[in-house]
Amino acid sequence: MSLVIGEISYTNILPIFYYLNRERLNDLGCSFVPKVPAELNDGMEKGEVDVGGISSFSFGENWKDYELLPNLSISSPKNVRSxxxxxxxxxxxxxxxxxxxxxxxxxxxxxxxxxxxxxxxxxxxxxxxxxxxxxxxxxxxxxxxxxxxxxxxxxxxxxxxxxxxxxxxxxxxxHLPMTYAVFAVRKEALKNNSQVIEELYRQFQVSKQASIKNEFKDVIHSIQKNMGGTTQFWKEYFQGLNYDLTNKHIESLRLYFDIANELGLLNEKVEEIKLWNPSEFCQSV
Structure with a gap:
């Protein structure tokens, strides 16, 4: 079956996607949909997108239908610069x-x-x-x-x-990092495409680590072709971001969701943040 992958059309997510073997993923039935976060949120909610980077708030609205890919996010410990x-x-x-x-x-x-x-x-x-x-x-x-x-x-x-x-x-x-986007997958997509999602997840991690290892040099060079900017600016920009999903990130997400619910921005309390496990065991935190 096909798997539709949402790709936020902003520079901050590029390190997760830059080194993907898209040819192999296409052969496995994957297709990529680049859109701004609001459009991807809507696509995920409607079932038109199966997996990808979405706004953290959108996960809070649909937590019963999604699981999160572990150790992936778009976050910042302090300044996000965008x-x-x-x-x-x-x-x-x-x-x-x-x-x-x-x-x-x-x-x-x-x-x-x-x-x-x-x-x-x-x-x-x-x-x-x-x-x-x-x-x-x-x-x-x-x-x-x-x-x-x-x-x-x-x-x-x-x-x-x-x-x-x-x-x-x-x-x-x-005194917590802020997580702006998470990598979510619809539960029905996990049932139907678990092996393809596992390969996609592996490639996400490879791309993330490769980008960090070479200090985002290839990513920055690609961005400069379209947006300009000095190498130093972009280097500082990416150094200020974080792509993990640690216990601190989860703690921050819980606080964000709880306050959003308190203020009436979320209609119901987020009771569970479920992380997908490639070994087919789900972990709840």
Whole structure:
């Protein structure tokens, strides 16, 4: 049977996919679907995508239907450098202000709402828009951008605009890493394609380790062809990311989900984060 693999179309996930043997995976019936996180979240929920990187928040909404591939995520211990709140005033002065939210994400949008409500005790109004900085800031006091949109905007942001890294803020208040995306697989896909998923998982790990071992040099060279930027910038960017899924990451996800449920962002409590085991034994944490 075929296996549809979701591939987030942002630079931060590239190390997990860069060294995949796509020809072999295609021969095994795999196809790749590159989209922004929000589109992949929707595809996974509808069953149009079987496995891949999705927003952590989307896992929280569908935890009963998914399992997580172990030791894989897109996280940051502190600064993430690609998820920014751009504001016309300091963050502490944003009470009762309007904020434009990117339509590209779920984790980051709800992370911002958690930070502002839970940790800053602010009340805000939100509007979801296409990720266009100029349009978002025309009629709003602040805007949230993620991924390559955020990286590009940060380079050219006016000096009078206050810029906040959401990964840094989460670490400041929780002393935990923030996990923005996880690698999830639909349970029915595990039943029907377990051997193919095991090969895909093996290749994900190989690509991850190869990228880390050569200090992301090949990945950076590929990115520079399309986005430019100095080697030093991209080296620091990737060094600030983390691709593991340790107990600390799980602890942070639990806290994130619990607060989201407390604030009414998640309709129900996430009771289980199940990790898939290649040996066909599932582990619950």
């Amino acid at each position: 998820i920014f709140l751009f504001s016309k005033v300091p963050i502490t002065q944003l009470d009762n202000k309007s904020i434009a939210l990117t339509s590209s994400s779920a984790t980051s949008v709800n992370l911002l709402k958690i930070l502002l409500k839970k940790f800053y005790s602010l009340n805000n109004t939100y509007e979801t828009l296409s990720p266009n900085y100029d349009q978002m800031m025309k009629s709003h006091d602040a805007c949230l951008l993620i991924g390559d949109d955020a990286i590009r905007t940060k380079k050219h942001a006016s000096s009078d605009i206050h810029c906040y890294d959401l990964g840094s803020l989460w670490a400041q208040f929780t």
